[in-house]
Each structure stands twice: as structure tokens, then as C-alpha cells.
Amino acid sequence: MSQKHLKEAFISNLNGTSLLEISLGLTLAPLCLLCRGLLLILYYLHYGRPLNSRKYSLLLDFLVLVSPLVFSCTVLSPVMCCVPAILIAFCAGIFSKIYSQRKHKTRVPFRQIVKDFQETYLDPDYIPAITAFRVYVNVLTSISILAVDFPQYPRRFAKAETYGTGVMDFGVGAFIFGNALVCPEVRQKSCVTQSKFSSLARQFFSVWPLIFLGVGRLLSVKSIEYHEHTSEYGVHWNFFFTLAFVRLAASLLLAIFPKNISWIVAINLAVLYQLTLNTTSLKMFILHGGDGRGTRVGFLNANREGLLSLFGYLAIYLASVQVGLCLLKCRNSVRGWIQVVCLSLLTVLMLFLILHFSQAHADPVSRRMANLSYCMWVVAHSLMFLVCFVVTDLALVFTKLLVKGSSVPCCWNILKPHSTSGKRGTEAMPVGRAGTLSHICLISAINKNQLLFFLLANVMTGTVNILIDTIHSRTAFTLCILHLYMFVNCLIMYILHAKNIVLKFW
Numbered sequence: 001m002s003q004k005h006l007k008e009a010f011i012s013n014l015n016g017t018s019l020l021e022i023s024l025g026l027t028l029a030p031l032c033l034l035c036r037g038l039l040l041i042l043y044y045l046h047y048g049r050p051l052n053s054r055k056y057s058l059l060l061d062f063l064v065l066v067s068p069l070v071f072s073c074t075v076l077s078p079v080m081c082c083v084p085a086i087l088i089a090f091c092a093g094i095f096s097k098i099y100s101q102r103k104h105k106t107r108v109p110f111r112q113i114v115k116d117f118q119e120t121y122l123d124p125d126y127i128p129a130i131t132a133f134r135v136y137v138n139v140l141t142s143i144s145i146l147a148v149d150f151p152q153y154p155r156r157f158a159k160a161e162t163y164g165t166g167v168m169d170f171g172v173g174a175f176i177f178g179n180a181l182v183c184p185e186v187r188q189k190s191c192v193t194q195s196k197f198s199s200l201a202r203q204f205f206s207v208w209p210l211i212f213l214g215v216g217r218l219l220s221v222k223s224i225e226y227h228e229h230t231s232e233y234g235v236h237w238n239f240f241f242t243l244a245f246v247r248l249a250a251s252l253l254l255a256i257f258p259k260n261i262s263w264i265v266a267i268n269l270a271v272l273y274q275l276t277l278n279t280t281s282l283k284m285f286i287l288h289g290g291d292g293r294g295t296r297v298g299f300l301n302a303n304r305e306g307l308l309s310l311f312g313y314l315a316i317y318l319a320s321v322q323v324g325l326c327l328l329k330c331r332n333s334v335r336g337w338i339q340v341v342c343l344s345l346l347t348v349l350m351l352f353l354i355l356h357f358s359q360a361h362a363d364p365v366s367r368r369m370a371n372l373s374y375c376m377w378v379v380a381h382s383l384m385f386l387v388c389f390v391v392t393d394l395a396l397v398f399t400k401l402l403v404k405g406s407s408v409p410c411c412w413n414i415l416k417p418h419s420t421s422g423k424r425g426t427e428a429m430p431v432g433r434a435g436t437l438s439h440i441c442l443i444s445a446i447n448k449n450q451l452l453f454f455l456l457a458n459v460m461t462g463t464v465n466i467l468i469d470t471i472h473s474r475t476a477f478t479l480c481i482l483h484l485y486m487f488v489n490c491l492i493m494y495i496l497h498a499k500n501i502v503l504k505f506w
Helices: 001-009 021-028 030-046 054-072 077-102 112-120 126-148 167-181 196-206 207-223 237-258 261-280 282-288 305-308 311-326 334-361 372-402 433-439 442-449 449-466 474-498
Strands: none
Touching: 021 030, 021 167, 021 196, 021 372, 030 126, 030 207, 030 372, 054 077, 054 126, 054 196, 054 442, 054 474, 077 372, 077 449, 112 372, 126 167, 126 282, 126 305, 126 372, 126 442, 126 449, 126 474, 167 237, 167 305, 167 311, 167 372, 167 442, 196 237, 196 305, 207 237, 207 449, 237 311, 261 311, 282 305, 305 311, 305 334, 311 372, 334 372, 442 449, 449 474
16 A cells, blocks of 8 residues: 555544533633743743843743644643643642732732622723734644644544544634634724725625636646645645635625624524535535545536535535624623623533434534534534633633733733722723734734744645655654744744735735
């Protein structure tokens, strides 16, 4: 068997993992972010100044924000359930140290601190949880697309063949979800008067880089006979095409229907698609082809998974538009965001109940078809992932209030809180220097050039696979390669960010 066929077999015919393991895994990124923030606050408490060295900031960010994720999906995967508990204990230890040291300087009762925290004003123009969500989906995807070719990456984390919930199955849907959170329909203010035709035309023009990248990936993969998982999207289709066509279709639907009912459109689309799968021969066509033997003759037959799964991904996108609209409602207090967290958790619980019902009476989760169960699963887990980042940011806001003057990059800017006497300040003033630290933050660096980051990850993944026999690599070598691969990509983003270069020309 050739190397190409060996690698294709290595990533095929898999069944995924449990929903619980994926849920536990999703807490790692927010915990890493919390750990980084607490370490920076502790540094400020000790030295009376923020960490201004770009070199050490990059090293800290990489070691705390990225490296634990590489270990968790390789050598630490057998004890995945213990990793979040270890990180929580570590964060609790740092917080305890911060709280105990600041108590020597002030004797404000803890109950009063909590009250002041709830009444604290936050900058309503920036929601760091959305940035962190989108960046970490990109980072986790970049780690997985290379790590999956190494034996140290558990097969249960890879994409399931037909039914199942693999970590990489979630990553595909989460990418769609994250893109919709910041789409023009969400960011555009309702008071802005703009013709739907001009807005739609702008959307059609804006997706040309994705189509260009899709064509480039298709030509490069075919020309070098790179290994492919055909049942993922088909013979010619790929994820860049899916991103482009979902965005175009969503823009068209949102030009027809009011965007504040996008969740209703999403539900109807997902349910109608599932009914079509169950009541017609469409499901058999997707799984076994037009002749029932899995052949790939004709464009539709050759790319049936990629083309027909667009309906499911479109439903995810529209549901995410509704989430984005809800998040961008002006909330300038911690109390308001706590209410958002509670409402979101109730929504997640409801989605999981619907998922259980859908799997029992319709179909199990299938990324290959992007069926109703898959849509419910992706939206539920994405919303839970997003809520974890909101909770992380609120925890860092609380800690920053304990240490006056401390700042954490890519965290909420604190505006002047209410005084302890209960009187409101005459005007909101920024507290700390969060804005001045954004230039030394890896999250901000990746966020500025997300498409380039993902493109570089794909290019470097292909290069590594061409140069290295990944299937037979030893553990130490695998960890070195994965860390070098991620560090080079992060370093490039960091340098571009330091020079204020954004490679976006469309």
C-alpha cells in the first residue's frame, strides 16, 4: 500500500468520541486564557508594572495559551478528564495568592467587593469573548489538521466517517458559527440605511478570496496527489468552498427575511432538511451515491457530501447570526452580562434536550450530512464554548478590581465602577491600561490575520506531510514538530501585528 493510501486509511472509518469528553475539552481554552490573565495580574501585583517585553509576552502566551492544547490532544489525551481539574486548581491557587496579598493593603469586606463588581461598568463596544472564541477555533483547528496525521492524536478525536461526534467534526461547524458572529448583518447597526441590493453585492464580492483559496487547494492537492478523505466533502469540494457558499446563501436569505428572526429561519431550514433526509432517498444518495455502490460519476455525485451539507451549515450560520445580534445588544454592566450567561446556559440546556430527542427519533449526529442532530450539537457546544469565555472575562474583571491599575490584554476594559457609598460617578472613565497592552497579545495578533493564519496552517501541514512519515513518528518527535509548527505560525502573526500589518485587500 502506498504512503498516500496509508494516510487516507489512517484518517478514515472512525466513530468519534463522547459528548462529555468534547465538553470537557472545550473548557481547556478558556481556562488557559484565565490562567494567562491571572499570571499577568500577579506579575503586576509583585512588580507594580505590566509585562511590557514583547519577547517574554510572546513566550508566555505561547506556553500558556497554545502549548497545553497541543499536549491535551496528544500525550495527555488518556487523562483528558483530569486536565481541566488541574488547570482549575492552578488558577484557584493564583487567585488565592492575589487575594491574600492585596488584603494587606485594603480591608474592604468580600461582600462589598462582590457588590461593586456587579455594578461595574464595562466597555460596551468590545466583547472579548467573541474574539477569543474565533481565535481559539482557528488555533484548535490548526493544531488538529496536522496532529491528526500523527499516531499520538487519538483516533476518536478525528472526523467520524458517517455518524459520530469527533473533535474535528465540531471544529468544522464551530468555524461557521464563529464567522457568523461577526458577519456584516450582525455588525451593521439597525439605524444605518443601506439598500439590500448594495449590501448583497458587497457580500458577493467579499467571498472571492475564499473561492480563490478553494480552487488553489483543489489544484495543489490534485497535482501532488496529496492524501484526501473523500467522504468528507467529495472529490472536488473543500471547506473553503463551503465557507464561501454558506456566506452567500445566508446573505441572500437575510436580505429576504428580517435578521432578528434568523433563528426561526435556521430551525425551519434544519427541520425541513432532516425531513427530506428521512422521507426521501436523499440520505442513501449522500451515503452510497446514485448507484448505491459509492461511485463518484458526475459533479453532484462526486461532491454530494460537500454540496448537500450546505443546508445544515447554512442553518448553523443563521442560528449564529441570532446569537451575535443578542450579544451585541448594549450591556454596560457586569450584572447585565451575568444575566446573559444564565440565559445562554438555559438555551444550551434546551438545545441538548432537543439533541437527545433528535438522536433518538430522527438521526444520530452526522457531520457528513450536516443533519438536524449535527446542527443542534454544534450550536449547543459553540454557545457553551462562548459562554465559558464570557465567564473567564468576568472572572478577570473581578480580579482586576482587586488589584487597581492591573491590565490584561484582550479582556474587557473596565469603566469607573460605582463608589462604595452607592453614588454613581459623574462620567465613565477607563480603569487600568488594557488598551495599551493589545500590541503584545497573541490573541490580538491572530485575530488581525485569521484567514492568513488558517492558510499558513494548511500550507505548513501539507509541507510537513510531504517531508515526514507522520504515521510512524515517535512521541518526542511529534511534540517537537507540532510545537515548532504552531510557534512559527504564531510568530509570523505576532510580527505582522507588531508592525500593524493586516493582509486583507478585499
